[in-house]
Amino acid sequence: MAQNTRTTPAGTPTNVTQNHTKGGIGESTLRPDGTLKVTGEFAYSSDMWHEDMLWGQTLRSTVAHALIENIDISEAVAMPGVYAVLTYDDLPAKMKNYGLEIQDTPVLANGRVRHHGEPVALVAADHPETARRAAAKIKIDYKELPLVTDEASALAPDAPLIHEGRDDHHSGHVPHPNIVHRQPIIRGNADEAAKRADVIVKGEYTFGMQDQAFLGPESGLAVPAEDGGVDLYVATQWLHSDLQQIAPVLGLPPEKVRMTLSGVGGAFGGREDISMQIHACLLALRTGKPVKIVYNRFESFFGHVHRHPAKLYYEHGATKDGKITHMKCKIVLDGGAYASASPAVVGNASSLSVGPYVIDDVDIEAIALYSNNPPCGAMRGFGAVQACFAYEAQMDKLAAKLGMDPVEFRQLNAMEQGTIMPTGQVVDSPAPVAELLRRVKARPLPPEQQWLAAGEEADVRALPGGLSNTTHGEGVVRGIGYAVGIKNVGFSEGFDDYSTARVRLEVINGEPVAMVHTAMAEVGQGGVTVHAQIARTELGVTQVTIHPADTQVGSAGSTSASRQTYMTGGAVKNTCEAVRAKALELGRRKFGSYHPAWATAELLLEGGKVVTDGGEVLADLADVLEGEAIDEELEFRHRPTQAFDLVTGQGNGHVQYTFAAHRAVVEVDTELGLVKVVELATAQDVGKALNMLSVVGQIQGGTTQGLGVAVMEEIIVDPKTAKVRNPSFTDYLIPTILDTPTIPVDVLELADPNAPYGLRGLGEAPTLSSTPAVLAAIRAATGLELNKTPVRPEHLTGTGA
Amino acid sequence: MRVNFTVNGRKQEADDVWEGESLLYVLRERMGLPGSKNACEQGECGSCTVRLDGVPVCSCLVAAGQVEGREVVTVEGLADYAAHRTDAHPGGGCASGACGTSVDAAKRWQAKPQDGQTGEAGGLSPIQQAFIDAGAVQCGFCTPGLLVAADELLERNAEPSDADIREALSGNLCRCTGYEKILDAVRLAAARQEEAV
Numbered sequence: 001m002a003q004n005t006r007t008t009p010a011g012t013p014t015n016v017t018q019n020h021t022k023g024g025i026g027e028s029t030l031r032p033d034g035t036l037k038v039t040g041e042f043a044y045s046s047d048m049w050h051e052d053m054l055w056g057q058t059l060r061s062t063v064a065h066a067l068i069e070n071i072d073i074s075e076a077v078a079m080p081g082v083y084a085v086l087t088y089d090d091l092p093a094k095m096k097n098y099g100l101e102i103q104d105t106p107v108l109a110n111g112r113v114r115h116h117g118e119p120v121a122l123v124a125a126d127h128p129e130t131a132r133r134a135a136a137k138i139k140i141d142y143k144e145l146p147l148v149t150d151e152a153s154a155l156a157p158d159a160p161l162i163h164e165g166r167d168d169h170h171s172g173h174v175p176h177p178n179i180v181h182r183q184p185i186i187r188g189n190a191d192e193a194a195k196r197a198d199v200i201v202k203g204e205y206t207f208g209m210q211d212q213a214f215l216g217p218e219s220g221l222a223v224p225a226e227d228g229g230v231d232l233y234v235a236t237q238w239l240h241s242d243l244q245q246i247a248p249v250l251g252l253p254p255e256k257v258r259m260t261l262s263g264v265g266g267a268f269g270g271r272e273d274i275s276m277q278i279h280a281c282l283l284a285l286r287t288g289k290p291v292k293i294v295y296n297r298f299e300s301f302f303g304h305v306h307r308h309p310a311k312l313y314y315e316h317g318a319t320k321d322g323k324i325t326h327m328k329c330k331i332v333l334d335g336g337a338y339a340s341a342s343p344a345v346v347g348n349a350s351s352l353s354v355g356p357y358v359i360d361d362v363d364i365e366a367i368a369l370y371s372n373n374p375p376c377g378a379m380r381g382f383g384a385v386q387a388c389f390a391y392e393a394q395m396d397k398l399a400a401k402l403g404m405d406p407v408e409f410r411q412l413n414a415m416e417q418g419t420i421m422p423t424g425q426v427v428d429s430p431a432p433v434a435e436l437l438r439r440v441k442a443r444p445l446p447p448e449q450q451w452l453a454a455g456e457e458a459d460v461r462a463l464p465g466g467l468s469n470t471t472h473g474e475g476v477v478r479g480i481g482y483a484v485g486i487k488n489v490g491f492s493e494g495f496d497d498y499s500t501a502r503v504r505l506e507v508i509n510g511e512p513v514a515m516v517h518t519a520m521a522e523v524g525q526g527g528v529t530v531h532a533q534i535a536r537t538e539l540g541v542t543q544v545t546i547h548p549a550d551t552q553v554g555s556a557g558s559t560s561a562s563r564q565t566y567m568t569g570g571a572v573k574n575t576c577e578a579v580r581a582k583a584l585e586l587g588r589r590k591f592g593s594y595h596p597a598w599a600t601a602e603l604l605l606e607g608g609k610v611v612t613d614g615g616e617v618l619a620d621l622a623d624v625l626e627g628e629a630i631d632e633e634l635e636f637r638h639r640p641t642q643a644f645d646l647v648t649g650q651g652n653g654h655v656q657y658t659f660a661a662h663r664a665v666v667e668v669d670t671e672l673g674l675v676k677v678v679e680l681a682t683a684q685d686v687g688k689a690l691n692m693l694s695v696v697g698q699i700q701g702g703t704t705q706g707l708g709v710a711v712m713e714e715i716i717v718d719p720k721t722a723k724v725r726n727p728s729f730t731d732y733l734i735p736t737i738l739d740t741p742t743i744p745v746d747v748l749e750l751a752d753p754n755a756p757y758g759l760r761g762l763g764e765a766p767t768l769s770s771t772p773a774v775l776a777a778i779r780a781a782t783g784l785e786l787n788k789t790p791v792r793p794e795h796l797t798g799t800g801a
Numbered sequence: 802m803r804v805n806f807t808v809n810g811r812k813q814e815a816d817d818v819w820e821g822e823s824l825l826y827v828l829r830e831r832m833g834l835p836g837s838k839n840a841c842e843q844g845e846c847g848s849c850t851v852r853l854d855g856v857p858v859c860s861c862l863v864a865a866g867q868v869e870g871r872e873v874v875t876v877e878g879l880a881d882y883a884a885h886r887t888d889a890h891p892g893g894g895c896a897s898g899a900c901g902t903s904v905d906a907a908k909r910w911q912a913k914p915q916d917g918q919t920g921e922a923g924g925l926s927p928i929q930q931a932f933i934d935a936g937a938v939q940c941g942f943c944t945p946g947l948l949v950a951a952d953e954l955l956e957r958n959a960e961p962s963d964a965d966i967r968e969a970l971s972g973n974l975c976r977c978t979g980y981e982k983i984l985d986a987v988r989l990a991a992a993r994q995e996e997a998v
Contacts, residue, residue, distance in 0.1 A: 010833070011835070028936070030933055030934065030936075031933065031938060033941070034932075034933035034938055035924075035925065035933065037938050037941030037944055038876075038925065038929040038930075038932050038933055038938060038941075038944060038945075038948060039836070039876065039877065039879075039880065039924075039925070039929065040834070040835070040836020040837070040875065040876035040877045040945050041836070041877075042941055043835070044835075044838070044942065046835075046838075046839055047829070047835035049830070049833075049835075127819065129819060129821060129822075212976075213976055214940070214942075214976055215838070215840040215841075215846060215848055215940070215942040215943055215974065215975075215976050216838075216840065216940065216942040217839065217840065263941075264940060265838070265840070265940050265941070265942030266939075266940040266942060266976050266977055267940075268976070294839065296839075296841075296842050296843075297840070297841040297842060297843060297845075297846075459964050461964045461967065461968060462964065467968070523940060524939035524940025524941065524942075524977050525939065526939065693936040694936065696936070696981075696982075697936050697939060697977070697978055697979075697982055700978060700979030700980075700981045700982070701939065701976075701977045701978050701979045702979075703979055704978075704979035704980070705976070728841075728843060728845070729841045729843065729845035729846055729974070730843065730845055734974060734976060736971050736972075736973075736974060737966075737967045737970045737971055737973070737975075737980040737983065737984070738967050738968070738971045740979055740980045740981075742981070743979055743981050
């Protein structure tokens with residue numbers, strides 16, 4: 001049998017060793033996988049290859065809501081080169097659904113599709129084109145059903161139920177079965193407080209559906225194993241969460257599904273949910289051959305969840321001396337056809353809806369809908385991003401109505417350490433909101449109207465429209481805008497959030513070497529760089545080997561919620577400390593009688609030696625370890641959190657808060673509606689920068705994703721058909737290097753005493769305030785209200801819808 | 802069909818190529834060269850950029866049959882290509898290094914290091930080293946295409962302005978970095994190139 005001679009597939013990740021730096025935490029050491037990534041040798045999940053592998057293809061629904069009356073696979077099965085065609089009836093286990101929190105998502109459609117692009121059938125063939133053509137020959141008869149596309153159609157008296165007979169843990173408290181989850185937060189008395197207000201502003205805001213647009217497509221390789229199990233190589237954000245969802249629908253015990261993280265080409269939330277994992281395993285187990293699935297970009301737009309589009313209704317009041325009296329809001333998030341991360345997005349949107357401000361009297365409600373729109377779930381900053389866009393617009397409106405400077409108004413109301421959140425949680429570590437705003441405002445502005453000073457030398461590439469050569473400065477107006485945001489770090493609301501690290505310390509070729517083994521998904525953020533730094537700091541070694549991430553070690557939790565440096569970094573630190581204690585114990589046994597300091601002094605591992613805290617060398621670590629290896633695997637948890645009360649929203653729900661501020665400078669060609677973002681300056685508190693090069697890279701990348709939402713990014717769903725109209729990089733635009741301005745970054749390091757090394761999760765915060773800062777700048781340039789993302793040329797010229 | 806062409810200075814032959822296959826597919830799936838990336842397969846993202854007879858192209862938009870008899874350089878051959886350019890064609894280049902390896906270049910060759918910290922060990926082109934040093938690599942999926950495009954920019958313009966860099970790289974999408982460190986990397990490679998002259 002072929003299985004018995006099966007070899008390791010090409011592209012299987014191997015240990016990566018870094019041994020040319022002594023850099024510990026706080027140093028900008030370079031990526032251990034850097035060389036592999038610049039030579040093209042780093043294997044991503046789409047690069048996996050096996051000798052006799054087949055290609056899998058997914059057939060997806062062409063309509064958004066329909067009954068499936070018939071599926072005819074006969075022509076597809078008959079095609080030469082086709083090895084298998086699977087539909088719902090072929091699913092092997094009793095469990096046929098999966099999901100992050102609510103198992104409502106069918107592996108393959110069961111007689112009904114709920115959104116455009118839902119998987120209906122699978123094909124395995126010997127060439128990807130054969131698989132595509134075979135899938136196209138599967139005939140499906142759809143009987144279309146009425147659509148749910150927004151709040152009105154979801155909650156109408158005769159609304160079709162997207163999921164009938166719900167029995168999930170939110171179904172008991174939601175006011176309608178087409179609401180996934182509802183979280184109110186009531187604190188103080190907003191109606192009473194409103195009476196004290198001298199000014200009141202109301203606003204209605206619309207946030208468009210954003211795509212993560214990671215560049216590495218959903219892909220992976222499933223290899224059937226001799227024991228009836230499967231080896232799966234895949235790009236994901238959380239191996240163990242995938243495993244919990246995959247094994248039951250395959251009808252396999254978890255230990256027979258062995259997962260290894262393949263190279264991940266970006267994630268940004270879009271790989272929290274299952275995509276091709278189960279499908280590839282099903283085809284591999286059915287055919288007995290390795291099966292590779294790689295989505296193209298068109299399919300990728302259907303293959304993962306998106307950022308929730310939202311409608312946000314806000315009311316704020318303020319006294320004439322500029323103190324905010326109260327806030328009322330309702331946030332309606334469209335979760336689409338399946339729950340995905342919607343409940344957590346609701347929790348974030350409601351608990352962070354007030355922004356980084358002191359407001360004692362609030363009346364908040366956030367809901368996520370079930371609809372026939374594309375499923376929405378995790379994307380960088382979820383829930384907080386949508387809210388920030390709205391409350392920051394409100395801050396500018398309030399300041400304008402009071403005749404105050406928008407930055408001074410924000411500073412006057414800014415939260416700080418000790419502030420009580422609307423949930424009743426006390427912010428118990430630094431919250432330098434006013435200082436972040438001060439810093440971005442104090443930065444010198446880029447020179448105005450450079451094209452005038454440059455005369456004939458003026459570079460059209462610096463103007464709105466760029467090389468389209470649409471203006472030489474005529475009709476171009478500058479605007480400046482500010483915004484600041486608040487995001488939570490880590491998994492909230494009582495979730496048992498932990499990470500696991502295994503560390504092995506031994507002597508190889510006379511040198512002490514630390515091997516770090518975790519299941520953390522390195523998706524580009526640089527976790528592997530930081531793990532090596534932590535091991536060097538804690539164990540005093542130079543050589544660190546990063547073991548591939550897999551399910552042979554305990555869960556690391558998700559690479560999301562800005563949590564991995566805190567959580568898996570914390571786990572590596574924690575395990576290293578245990579390993580160090582064992583190494584010192586070993587040293588005491590071997591050498592303790594040679595020097596009294598072994599018994600009395602605080603001992604450290606530095607530069608490959610055991611030293612006293614006074615710096616005296618007691619032994620070479622290599623001698624201590626000679627003939628022995630220390631190998632530890634330990635779990636690490638952050639402090640526990642609480643669920644939010646379902647009526648009042650009270651509870652210590654979050655682990656840590658993180659803050660960033662932006663100042664945007666834009667130039668707008670007001671005649672053509674073209675926007676050039678000239679500069680997007682930012683300041684952020686990161687608690688402690690473990691690697692400044694990586695920190696700045698994260699902040700600039702997050703800022704740019706926020707810029708994209710402001711001026712170009714939106715998945716357009718036809719309101720009449722609920723079909724996606726722009727599933728390609730031709731029609732869904734993300735910022736190019738020409739669209740992206742200079743991004744000066746100012747990093748504060750105010751330690752959080754509760755966190756490892758005092759660090760603060762940082763990946764998401766820059767994505768929050770970037771969008772409203774750009775919007776504010778465009779409003780300042782044009783005087784328009786602009787309550788919707790993205791701003792398109794027709795919104796500025798008034799010439800279109 | 803059968804397609805014959807030169808890849809990174811070596812003659813290659815691909816059999817049983819279906820007429821609809823792209824150069825990208827043949828490189829990745831038939832020649833074991835997955836360095837050129839498949840982010841959009843529709844010519845929008847630049848992650849599959851290779852040199853075709855010296856010209857940067859999206860290999861996903863080139864039908865494999867069009868490459869018959871021509872010369873292709875991919876990210877896997879970029880270091881050798883850059884070294885060959887320095888040794889044999891100062892200030893210029895041949896399409897693929899196919900005109901032969903100089904004695905100097907042969908002497909300089911060594912195995913590629915496993916460690917991102919060690920550029921001085923050799924094996925990387927200046928632009929590859931600069932991308933590592935400047936922090937221009939995060940997930941790295943856009944990196945191969947950007948390296949090929951940036952190397953071509955520096956080949957024809959040794960001292961590009963920021964606007965020149967932005968224009969030359971505007972066909973290469975990156976979702977992780979916000980491009981600032983990619984600009985840094987190209988500036989760094991240009992500065993090092995100038996120092997070396």
